[in-house]
Amino acid sequence: MTELIDGSRLLGSEFIHEPRPFVSRSHSLRLGGAVTSIRLENAFWDVLTDMAATKSISLNQLIARVHHDIADHRDGHANMASALRVVCVQWIASETPRQRPIRSPRLTSAL
Numbered sequence: 001m002t003e004l005i006d007g008s009r010l011l012g013s014e015f016i017h018e019p020r021p022f023v024s025r026s027h028s029l030r031l032g033g034a035v036t037s038i039r040l041e042n043a044f045w046d047v048l049t050d051m052a053a054t055k056s057i058s059l060n061q062l063i064a065r066v067h068h069d070i071a072d073h074r075d076g077h078a079n080m081a082s083a084l085r086v087v088c089v090q091w092i093a094s095e096t097p098r099q100r101p102i103r104s105p106r107l108t109s110a111l
Contacts, residue, residue: 047088
């Protein structure tokens with residue numbers, strides 16, 4: 001069993017026996033006028049859905065904001081699945097008390 005610094009279990013039986021967070025699914029939407037599909041694990045879709053609800057916007061609106069912010073910094077080219085995973089990690093980190101600051105800059109203002 002792997003433990004985090006605070007002693008909580010990272011890979012305890014409750015995670016191993018619950019496959020849902022690890023299963024991926026696709027979500028279709030229109031970005032920049034083109035229909036596209038993004039495939040992420042359910043755990044990331046859950047975080048993105050919570051983020052959108054917190055901001056009182058739809059999931060598609062949140063993804064469009066991230067896409068817009070990424071396009072500004074990446075000359076229009078971005079791996080959206082990767083970008084959304086990073087946004088999820090940053091949002092969770094910003095909501096979680098920690099002793100050490102995260103040294104990476106924010107990826108997007110959509111947070």
